[in-house]
Amino acid sequence: MAKNYDAIVIGGGSVGLPIAFFLAKEGLKVLCIEALPSVGQGQNKAAIGGVRATHSDPAKIGICLKSLEVFSAWEETHGDFISWKRGGYCFPVYRQREETILRNLLEIQKASNLEIDWVGPDRIMELVPGIVPEGLRGGTFSPNDGQVSPLMFSASCHFRAEEKGAEFRFGERVTEIKLGKGDRVEKVITDKDEYSAPVVVNAAGAFAKEIGAMTGLDVPVTPDSHEAGITAPVEHFLDPLVVDIRPGKDGKTANFYFGQAATGQLIFCYTPAELFVGTDRDETSEFMPVIAQRMVELVPRFKNLLVRRVWRGLYPMTPDGVAIVDKVEEQPGMFLAVGMCGQGFMMGPGVAVNLVSLIVHGKPDLPDDVFNALSFKRNFGGKVEALK
């Protein structure tokens, strides 16, 4: 006999965990099924923990403003330290090209209630001590963005969801989803058991396509690999997370970013100029020399840092760089929270608030016209988001 729930969430990662939490908070009987041995062990733990509402798409801005509300109040509300740091996000600029891109985005960002502005070179030098001053034109700064530890948040979110009655099955892989009359979702079958629920949420990250295929859906999510690293802790000197959107002279990097965690370590990452499509998570010998060169060129004092560890994880990408958060019209009860690209951690709580509102109240938290940008049925051949 299948065990009955009100809702089943497939995937206990950046997005599935807050969804389970907010569903349980609404009083639903929730089961979250995770193939790995504990929470956040998929791509969640690969994230460097940057949380920004500084995007170019109003839906992503709205989602992340909600996430920031949740993250910034988490410790006070639940008593758990999640390494939240409100240091802002800073995009320093050295060339006309990037200045035009970032200045053009300010209008849409401000219209979406994001606190952000263009600041001069002196302010950038205060925000990023040691940044090379030659040619610095200024940049944007959004003071309310910040950072969180993905591991600390996922652990806390798991415990708080359980407190609210959510159940978790770890080390259990979903292998089949059965539809019933009218293609309504009915059962989720795993390698260990079977469960039934009128609501099933696909939050399987890089493997969302495989879960979609179980009911014949073509979910356009393709993973690609990104590397990151972390240094030994140093005395706190850097508030914002810093993003340099210039493509590298190295020909290897599209942009790069770094920040200092509340616990002192510098964390850093770059977007490869040519994406590594697939699920390869082995670190490369190329990453460290390339990122070190870019970081030291921008902030020479970084040459003194001691790098502790590097790793490689996956971005669950959609063709236009925007997530899919929607119900599946032709399969009543089926919901998608997938394709988070490089922003799934920061989007998690905001996606959860909106999706849970859609499930429980029939409408998202954001206005429909804004939320529709995340629709499953949109034209994915359209424009690619400027600040992916």
Ligand SMILES: Cc1cc2nc3c(=O)[nH]c(=O)nc-3n(C[C@H](O)[C@H](O)[C@H](O)COP(=O)(O)OP(=O)(O)OC[C@H]3O[C@@H](n4cnc5c(N)ncnc54)[C@H](O)[C@@H]3O)c2cc1C
């Ligand atoms: C180097 C790097 C740096 C990053 N930095 C940031 C950052 O600073 N900020 C940010 O917001 N994002 C960042 N990201 C992106 C972020 O990590 C992802 O977007 C996010 O983790 C995706 O969340 P998710 O819940 O969709 O996937 P996941 O967190 O991977 O969760 C999906 C879960 O589903 C499970 N699953 C899959 N298939 C099955 C199945 N059949 N049965 C049961 N369970 C299943 C998986 O095991 C997994 O745990 C970064 C990523 C990388 C690689």
